[in-house]
Amino acid sequence: ETTATEIIETGSPQYVPYLSEVKDLPSLERHLVKEGFMSHIRIPLMVKGEAIGVLSIGAKRPAAFTPDDLSLLEKIASQIGIAMENSRLLTDLDELFIGTVRALSSSIDAKSRWTAGHSERVTQYALKIAKEMGMDDMALGELELAGLLHDIGKIGTYEAILDKPGKLTEEELKLIQQHPSRGAEILSPIKQLQDIIPCVKYHHEFYNGTGYPEGLKGEAIPIYARILAVADSVDAMGADRPYRKGKPMEDIIAELKRCAGTQFDPNVVEGFLKTVGDGQ
Numbered sequence: 579e580t581t582a583t584e585i586i587e588t589g590s591p592q593y594v595p596y597l598s599e600v601k602d603l604p605s606l607e608r609h610l611v612k613e614g615f616m617s618h619i620r621i622p623l624m625v626k627g628e629a630i631g632v633l634s635i636g637a638k639r640p641a642a643f644t645p646d647d648l649s650l651l652e653k654i655a656s657q658i659g660i661a662m663e664n665s666r667l668l669t670d671l672d673e674l675f676i677g678t679v680r681a682l683s684s685s686i687d688a689k690s691r692w693t694a695g696h697s698e699r700v701t702q703y704a705l706k707i708a709k710e711m712g713m714d715d716m717a718l719g720e721l722e723l724a725g726l727l728h729d730i731g732k733i734g735t736y737e738a739i740l741d742k743p744g745k746l747t748e749e750e751l752k753l754i755q756q757h758p759s760r761g762a763e764i765l766s767p768i769k770q771l772q773d774i775i776p777c778v779k780y781h782h783e784f785y786n787g788t789g790y791p792e793g794l795k796g797e798a799i800p801i802y803a804r805i806l807a808v809a810d811s812v813d814a815m816g817a818d819r820p821y822r823k824g825k826p827m828e829d830i831i832a833e834l835k836r837c838a839g840t841q842f843d844p845n846v847v848e849g850f851l852k853t854v855g856d857g858q
């Protein structure tokens with residue numbers, strides 16, 4: 579009698595025509611016999627020459643399998659092995675992708691010590707708001723990417739402007755205000771990011787149409803961008819700047835309420851307030 583471990587070790591299939599005749603069955607098999615199984619075939623699932631699991635097929639008849647069955651099951655096992663390997667590769671690829679996005683995102687935030695960790699925090703606020711608003715996992719995944727990349731257009735902005743204490747000149751302001759469009763341009767060649775580009779491009783639009791770059795209004799601003807706008811402002815207001823200390827949460831809440839309907843989508847503000855236990 580071979581155990582599943584042995585099948586993995588030897589890499590060869592095993593056919594037991596009469597389970598009841600095998601002495602010292604391992605406990606799993608004893609259980610199967612109790613359930614009425616009388617014979618079984620077990621085939622290793624091979625990935626790149628290595629057994630990573632066992633496909634076990636049982637029958638409630640003795641000697642139920644023919645050599646043809648064995649060869650068919652071997653083919654199925656090989657398909658399963660390929661599918662498992664593909665799924666592992668996909669997971670690896672996903673991890674590589676999100677890891678690369680994170681690295682990119684933190685490298686932008688690191689341009690100024692005042693914005694270190696900003697995109698990561700904005701993403702976390704945005705995800706909480708979106709969950710509160712009932713968005714599904716797919717939407718959350720896109721919002722996560724959009725949050726991490728929303729300021730990628732700052733990559734070409736001089737650190738001196740980002741770090742400038744006090745008011746910016748009109749020209750400096752113009753440069754800063756180019757970052758959403760620049761971000762959209764930077765991401766535009768990446769096929770997988772097409773859906774999040776509008777969120778990057780419009781995260782500084784105002785709900786009443788007085789934001790930039792296009793002055794979009796209300797529902798014309800993509801919902802993810804409206805969420806990012808609130809999340810972005812929450813983090814920006816809370817963070818210290820060279821010229822001022824960060825605001826406490828109660829002041830941030832007051833400011834969001836004041837600007838709901840003008841700068842921010844009131845529904846998104848409401849979603850945020852719920853995440854901090856303020857239902858008003």
Ligand SMILES: [Fe+2]
Nearest residue numbers: 728729781782
């Ligand atoms: Fe921004």
